[in-house]
Amino acid sequence: MKSLRCVRLFVTPWTVACQAPPSVGFSSVNACVDVVLSGVKLLQALGLSPGNGKDHSELHSRNDLEEAFVHFMGKGAAAERFFSDKETFHDIAQVASEFPEAQHYVGGNAALIGQKFAANSDLKVLLCGPVGPKLHELLDDNVFVPPESLQEVDEFHLILEYQAGEEWDQLKAPHANRFIFSHDLSNGAMNMLEVFVSSLEEFQPDLVVLSGLHMMEGQSKEFQRKRLLEVVTSISDIPTGVPVHLELASMTNKELMSTIVHQQVFPAVTSLGLNEQELLFLSQSASGPHSSLSSWNGVPDVGVVSDILFWILKEHGKSESRASDLSRIHFHTLAYHILATVDGHWANQLAAVAAGARVAATQACATETIDTRRVSLKAPHEFMTSRLEAGSRVVLNPNEPVVEWHREGVSFHFTPVLVCKDPVRTVGLGDAISAEGLFYSEVHPHL
Numbered sequence: 001m002k003s004l005r006c007v008r009l010f011v012t013p014w015t016v017a018c019q020a021p022p023s024v025g026f027s028s029v030n031a032c033v034d035v036v037l038s039g040v041k042l043l044q045a046l047g048l049s050p051g052n053g054k055d056h057s058e059l060h061s062r063n064d065l066e067e068a069f070v071h072f073m074g075k076g077a078a079a080e081r082f083f084s085d086k087e088t089f090h091d092i093a094q095v096a097s098e099f100p101e102a103q104h105y106v107g108g109n110a111a112l113i114g115q116k117f118a119a120n121s122d123l124k125v126l127l128c129g130p131v132g133p134k135l136h137e138l139l140d141d142n143v144f145v146p147p148e149s150l151q152e153v154d155e156f157h158l159i160l161e162y163q164a165g166e167e168w169d170q171l172k173a174p175h176a177n178r179f180i181f182s183h184d185l186s187n188g189a190m191n192m193l194e195v196f197v198s199s200l201e202e203f204q205p206d207l208v209v210l211s212g213l214h215m216m217e218g219q220s221k222e223f224q225r226k227r228l229l230e231v232v233t234s235i236s237d238i239p240t241g242v243p244v245h246l247e248l249a250s251m252t253n254k255e256l257m258s259t260i261v262h263q264q265v266f267p268a269v270t271s272l273g274l275n276e277q278e279l280l281f282l283s284q285s286a287s288g289p290h291s292s293l294s295s296w297n298g299v300p301d302v303g304v305v306s307d308i309l310f311w312i313l314k315e316h317g318k319s320e321s322r323a324s325d326l327s328r329i330h331f332h333t334l335a336y337h338i339l340a341t342v343d344g345h346w347a348n349q350l351a352a353v354a355a356g357a358r359v360a361a362t363q364a365c366a367t368e369t370i371d372t373r374r375v376s377l378k379a380p381h382e383f384m385t386s387r388l389e390a391g392s393r394v395v396l397n398p399n400e401p402v403v404e405w406h407r408e409g410v411s412f413h414f415t416p417v418l419v420c421k422d423p424v425r426t427v428g429l430g431d432a433i434s435a436e437g438l439f440y441s442e443v444h445p446h447l
Contacts, residue, residue, distance in 0.1 A: 029196050030187055030212030031129025032155040033138070034107030035096050036427055039069055039160025039179055040168045042096055050171045057252035058217070059083040059181055062092070069179050073162050075295075076175030077277060078426075080250035082182065082218040089183035093156050105428070106138045107157050108187065109211035109247040112431035117439065118142035126203045128196035129212075130155050130186035144203075148195040157182040159427045175334060176423045180250070188215040190227055197234045207438065208238055210269065211247040213260055224256055228263050235268040243270040243443055244325070247434055248278045257285035266316040267324035270443075273434035276300045276333040283308045288315075289388060299335045299378060302394075303387035306412060309340040310386075313410050318342050330437045332356065332430055335378040339413040339437065343406075345444055349413040350402050352440040356433040357417045363432050364420035372418075379416030 043050075043066055053071030056064045059081050072079045083089040096102055106115045114125040118140035125143045132154030136145065157180055164176040186192075190212060200208075210231070216224050235244055246269040251257050260266070261282065274282070276296055284291045289307045309329050318327040319342075327342035330353075337360075339353040361370045385391035385405050394403050396416065403414045 029110050029128050029190070029192060029210055030215070031106075031108040031111035031127055031131055031135060032157045032182070032184060032187060033132070033135050034105045034157050034159050034427060035093065035102055036105060036159040036161060036178075036425065037096055037099050037102040039073065039162050040166065041101070042092075042099065042158075042160060043069060043168075045095060045099065046092065050168050053171075055079075055252075056081065060085055061088065065092070065181065068181075069160060070168075070171055072177070072179050073166075073168070073173050074171055076164070076173050076177050078177045078179070078250060078275065079277070080180040080214065081252070082184075082188070082215075084183070084218065086183050089181075093158060096158050097156070104134060104138065106135065107159075107428075109249055109431050110209050111135075111139075112428045113209050113211075113245075113247065113435040113438075114143055115140055116432050116435035120439075126199055126205065128192045128199060130192060146195055146199050149192050151186070155182070155184045155186050157184065161426055163422070176420075176426055178426050180427070183218075184215055185218070187212045188218045189223075190216070190231070193227075193230065193234060197237060200238060204239075205242060208235075208242060208244045209247065209438075210235070210244060211249065213246070213256075213265070214249040214251045217251060217253045217256060221255065225259060225263070228259055228265060232264045232268050245269065245271040245273060245434070245438060247431065248272065248274040248282070250277055251281060254281075254285040257282055261286045261316065266312075266326050267322070270325045271328040271330070271438070272312075272326065273330045273332075273430065273437075275331070275430055276305070279305065279308055279331060283311070288312070299380060300333050301387065302336070302338075302380060302383035302414065303385060303391055305331060305333075305338060306340075306385055306391070306407075307388045309338065309412070310407055310410055313340060313342055314408070317410075318345065328441070330356065330434055332360070332433045334417065334419055335380075336414060336416045337433065337437075341411050341413075343409050343411055347442040347444065348440055349411065350404070352437045353413045353415050354402055355440045356437040357415045359432050359436040360429055361418040361420055363429060364423040364426065366424040370418055374421055375418035376421055377416055378419050385412070 048066040050070050053074050054067040055071045056068045114127050117123045118125045127143050128149050131145045131149050134154045160179045162173045166173045288311050290304050318324050327345040329340045331338045337356050339349050365374050382395040405412050
């Protein structure tokens with residue numbers, strides 16, 4: 001993937017630069033329109049009041065929506081849920097779309113990553129997802145949509161945002177974040193998978209991004225298993241040497257997550273992107289380390305995160321004795337990022353993880369560069385690199401914010417994030433982080 005290789009020109013704390021690569025093909029699956037607005041204001045407009053928060057694996061009513069939103073806003077945690085009632089969802093979506101402060105953006109993990117790549121004029125992006133008229137209008141000119149992907153109606157996802165310290169009666173958000181819900185059947189059925197596969201030969205991408213597996217939670221178990229097998233078969237048709245990045249998203253179905261991990265999906269991809277909620281849920285679903293932990297308490301413990309990342313790569317990653325391509329995981333949480341890679345397959349990790357941290361601060365604050373007056377440091381000043389083994393104790397050095405350590409053939413690169421105090425927009429941050437990290441990563445030719 002030499003056309004994606006970046007030359008690190010300089011790296012200072014949270015500052016990275018890269019020599020622009022030549023034109024590169026980039027393919028992705030999963031797309032929608034994000035309707036972004038204040039969660040509290042929308043629920044108030046719907047006549048709802050905050051009660052006792054309660055998580056729901058699937059939303060069936062307005063009351064379920066209110067309870068789930070209260071549950072996650074109280075934790076300041078991101079979440080995404082499927083809304084099963086089509087008519088009720090469309091009624092809520094209409095109110096949201098017509099809300100004076102509502103904004104419409106490109107949505108879908110893969111589309112957001114593709115849009116981020118397309119901002120570089122030298123890169124060309126192929127997007128295979130359900131693209132309606134509004135989404136088509138929002139996409140960058142460098143994003144090519146095959147005719148088979150165009151449809152008459154957009155798939156809308158509602159993004160209910162809240163700010164740090166925002167109050168709703170007795171409820172108060174500890175962090176800025178968002179709650180996402182949709183009744184998205186096209187992405188849920190991965191209807192564009194065949195279009196995507198048939199387009200690869202002509203487009204000849206240097207990188208493939210796959211997402212939307214979480215959208216299958218609204219489907220039957222039989223459908224999920226059948227579609228995942230087809231996903232693996234499709235990935236196997238991608239030419240050898242073309243990295244495949246899988247971006248995970250919020251899920252509640254442990255059986256589906258376990259199937260994704262064990263039914264050859266993980267071994268079929270080269271790289272993973274995920275946040276703290278997805279990482280813990282993955283470990284709980286597949287009986288990984290620290291799976292007895294019910295939820296994170298504040299900033300996720302670095303040693304615990306490191307243990308789970310190490311387990312994923314050791315149990316499902318690339319090795320001499322295992323037929324797997326997985327060799328890279330980009331983990332991101334509000335306060336810090338970790339890039340874990342199997343030794344010998346990736347380079348430029350320092351620049352990649354630093355670039356991800358930088359874009360997290362600039363995009364959240366909607367600034368070109370980091371404004372030190374608008375950011376704060378929430379990462380631990382010292383931490384253990386493992387909670388299962390005799391890990392080392394790390395004390396952060398502000399002059400060298402990227403910390404590196406190694407564990408049985410796996411390299412870890414950690415960097416704190418300068419967190420925006422008054423974020424303009426939180427949705428899509430994880431996708432921007434993953435895109436930026438991929439842009440700066442170098443994959444070795446023998447991968």
